[in-house]
Amino acid sequence: MAGVQVSNVSRSFGAHKALDDVSxxxxxxxxxxxxxxxxxxxxxLLRQIAGFDFPDSxxxxxxGESVERVPVEKRRIGMVFQNYALFPNMSVADNVAFGLSVxxxxxxxxxxxxxxxxxxxxxxxxGGRRPHQLSGGQRQRVALARAIVTKPRVLLLDEPLxxxxxxxxxxxxxxxxxxxxxxxxxTIFVTHDxxxxxxxxxxIGILRDGRLVQEGPPEEIYDRPKSEFAATxxxxxxxxxxxxTGNGIRLADGTAIAAGAGATLAAGAKASCAVRPERIRIATxxxxxxxxxxxxxxxxxxxxxxxxxxxxxxxxxxxxxxxVIVQNTGIERLSEGQDVVLRWSPESTVLIAAS
Amino acid sequence: MAAATASRSGLRSALPLLAPAYLWLTVAIFLPLxxxxxxxxxxxxxxxxxxxxFTLGNYAxxxxxxxxxxxxxxxxxxxxxxTLWCIVIGYPAAYVLAKVLKGRSREAIFxxxxxxxxxxxxxxIFSWAMVLREGGILDTALNAVLPFKINIDLMYSYPAVIxxxxxxxxxYMVLTCYLTxxxxxxxxxxxxxxxxxxxxxVLKRVIIPLSMPGLVAGAALIFVPVVGSFMEPRILxxxxxxxxxxxxxxxFVAVFNWPLGAALSFILLAVVLVxxxxxxxxxxxxx
Ligand SMILES: Nc1ncnc2c1ncn2[C@@H]1O[C@H](COP(=O)(O)OP(=O)(O)O)[C@@H](O)[C@H]1O
Ligand SMILES: [Mg+2]
Numbered sequence: 244m245a246g247v248q249v250s251n252v253s254r255s256f257g258a259h260k261a262l263d264d265v266s267x268x269x270x271x272x273x274x275x276x277x278x279x280x281x282x283x284x285x286x287x288l289l290r291q292i293a294g295f296d297f298p299d300s301x302x303x304x305x306x307g308e309s310v311e312r313v314p315v316e317k318r319r320i321g322m323v324f325q326n327y328a329l330f331p332n333m334s335v336a337d338n339v340a341f342g343l344s345v346x347x348x349x350x351x352x353x354x355x356x357x358x359x360x361x362x363x364x365x366x367x368x369x370g371g372r373r374p375h376q377l378s379g380g381q382r383q384r385v386a387l388a389r390a391i392v393t394k395p396r397v398l399l400l401d402e403p404l405x406x407x408x409x410x411x412x413x414x415x416x417x418x419x420x421x422x423x424x425x426x427x428x429x430t431i432f433v434t435h436d437x438x439x440x441x442x443x444x445x446x447i448g449i450l451r452d453g454r455l456v457q458e459g460p461p462e463e464i465y466d467r468p469k470s471e472f473a474a475t476x477x478x479x480x481x482x483x484x485x486x487x488t489g490n491g492i493r494l495a496d497g498t499a500i501a502a503g504a505g506a507t508l509a510a511g512a513k514a515s516c517a518v519r520p521e522r523i524r525i526a527t528x529x530x531x532x533x534x535x536x537x538x539x540x541x542x543x544x545x546x547x548x549x550x551x552x553x554x555x556x557x558x559x560x561x562x563x564x565x566x567v568i569v570q571n572t573g574i575e576r577l578s579e580g581q582d583v584v585l586r587w588s589p590e591s592t593v594l595i596a597a598s
Numbered sequence: 599m600a601a602a603t604a605s606r607s608g609l610r611s612a613l614p615l616l617a618p619a620y621l622w623l624t625v626a627i628f629l630p631l632x633x634x635x636x637x638x639x640x641x642x643x644x645x646x647x648x649x650x651x652f653t654l655g656n657y658a659x660x661x662x663x664x665x666x667x668x669x670x671x672x673x674x675x676x677x678x679x680x681t682l683w684c685i686v687i688g689y690p691a692a693y694v695l696a697k698v699l700k701g702r703s704r705e706a707i708f709x710x711x712x713x714x715x716x717x718x719x720x721x722x723i724f725s726w727a728m729v730l731r732e733g734g735i736l737d738t739a740l741n742a743v744l745p746f747k748i749n750i751d752l753m754y755s756y757p758a759v760i761x762x763x764x765x766x767x768x769x770y771m772v773l774t775c776y777l778t779x780x781x782x783x784x785x786x787x788x789x790x791x792x793x794x795x796x797x798x799x800v801l802k803r804v805i806i807p808l809s810m811p812g813l814v815a816g817a818a819l820i821f822v823p824v825v826g827s828f829m830e831p832r833i834l835x836x837x838x839x840x841x842x843x844x845x846x847x848x849x850f851v852a853v854f855n856w857p858l859g860a861a862l863s864f865i866l867l868a869v870v871l872v873x874x875x876x877x878x879x880x881x882x883x884x885x
Contacts, residue, residue, distance in 0.1 A: 315791040328789040342793035
């Protein structure tokens with residue numbers, strides 16, 4: 244087991260910068276999600292850590308040991324590929340045994356370890372099958388067993404659940420998390436699914452166009468995004484743009500929006516405020532005000548989407564459409580075209596410097 | 599059950615499409631071949647006007663003269679050697695084409711590999727004759743480079759026959775192996791290496807087993823015609839180039855003993871089929 248340090252890594256393909264000065268410290272035993280839209284450089288970063296590709300500049304260390312000159316097969320990593328990459332010419336057991344057998348382990352040792360690994364992923368009885376006789380979820384488990392049976396220092400997963408359907412995905416998320424906890428391996432998990440990143444990881448790194456946009460625990464990124472991109476890519480956010488007042492912004496129409504304590508930006512600079520849709524309270528004009536909800540905006544409901552336990556309201560105001568999510572705790576509903584008042588607290592508002 | 603019905607109705611609808619191919623195969627292969635089977639049991643060619651009768655003598659000739667068996671064994675050895683050289687040369691070439699080269703350079707090299715296919719067989723063989731003979735291109739070039747005098751005269755020798763045949767047939771090996779190799783996903787190679795296998799171990803345990811069907815197909819495509827080959831042995835081998843195939847050819851074009859020629863070729867066909875049948879379980883297991 245070991246942590247991974249990526250320091251100032253850059254990698255270009257021709258004129259295209261796939262990775263631009265990326266530095267991340269992956270803690271020993273942690274579960275780290277690399278999140279970003281397609282083409283943001285997630286796979287490229289994973290391939291630098293694995294050793295399939297080498298950075299133009301920067302350093303990569305695994306367990307404190309610099310690995311720039313170490314080939315893949317000597318890095319002692321485990322990798323799970325998006326398409327599973329199981330060897331079709333071998334049985335499930337032989338697939339899992341591959342890493343141990345190239346190392347020259349004794350047959351009896353291999354058999355025992357393979358069985359233990361297959362048991363861990365709950366496929367103990369399927370060792371004799373061929374990969375093409377398995378379902379997608381089962382192949383995924385075999386790929387995982389094959390990657391961890393060699394006791395690698397780091398487990399790298401490139402969108403491992405991407406090819407599975409929704410229900411199976413959720414099962415596998417739980418399963419993967421359980422296995423990761425059980426063996427305590429440092430795990431780097433690439434995904435473009437924000438929900439997956441939020442629910443599974445201890446820390447998230449958000450990539451965009453080869454740059455690390457923000458990095459930290461899920462709650463921290465969700466509650467205090469540092470850019471509009473981070474605010475809208477991880478979760479949903481209403482963005483207001485205006486001029487900074489030091490601890491909030493003033494919109495073009497003069498409305499002031501206050502941000503939480505600790506927000507500091509030079510007054511007068513361009514800035515934005517982000518508010519999560521579920522933090523906004525919506526009421527008809529007659530609604531009761533809450534003392535702390537000092538941000539107040541009037542608007543009109545333009546659309547309502549009912550989703551069972553919650554409803555999403557789209558509220559038009561001054562040429563902007565705001566999104567509000569309300570838990571359906573009662574039966575009262577607002578209808579389309581109704582005038583409403585939106586209220587939320589400064590603590591739910593994040594002040595973001597214009598980029 | 600449902601699948602069987604579906605495939606049967608699929609076959610019925612495919613029949614009009616298959617018919618021309620089967621008709622052509624019947625006319626082009628089956629008819630002449632049955633005529634040859636017929637001839638191989640005759641004492642004289644009916645076309646020659648001489649009286650003729652049925653006989654097993656043509657087949658008996660093979661067993662009564664040890665020369666034929668010797669030549670057949672020599673031809674089988676030739677087929678084996680040429681096939682092996684084609685694997686040694688063709689497989690790495692196919693690997694480089696499929697897994698190393700990309701884009702324009704791949705197209706260019708591919709063209710070079712296919713070129714022998716498009717050139718006339720005789721032209722190809724006579725070009726080799728010019729390269730291999732004493733005072734030929736190879737001899738002259740080597741002596742121009744090397745500080746000492748050497749004599750290269752490979753013409754009319756066993757190696758010359760091998761060189762000519764390998765050159766003619768290696769594209770088959772490159773093509774069949776290329777097809778299976780490029781179907782192997784690169785992530786399998788990467789998975790192997792991430793599990794601690796060196797490039798060589800990945801080659802041995804993953805790539806070669808997965809490309810075995812291409813190797814087998816290439817070997818069969820090469821071995822069978824080489825065992826019966828006569829043009830390369832005759833032109834490049836001269837007096838050393840007497841093989842089973844050249845003897846058969848003699849019966850047809852020189853001695854004009856078609857019945858014996860036909861009988862000898864059917865014995866060859868039978869031997870080759872037996873070899874392929876015997877090898878197939880082994881090869882299937884490997885594939
Ligand atoms: N081998 C390569 N050659 C050229 N461009 C590449 C190569 N690998 C990745 N890229 C480019 O680098 C960028 C990042 O790719 P990638 O890391 O695969 O993104 P992600 O995994 O986040 O979707 C993309 O624009 C992609 O086209
Ligand atoms: Mg990717």
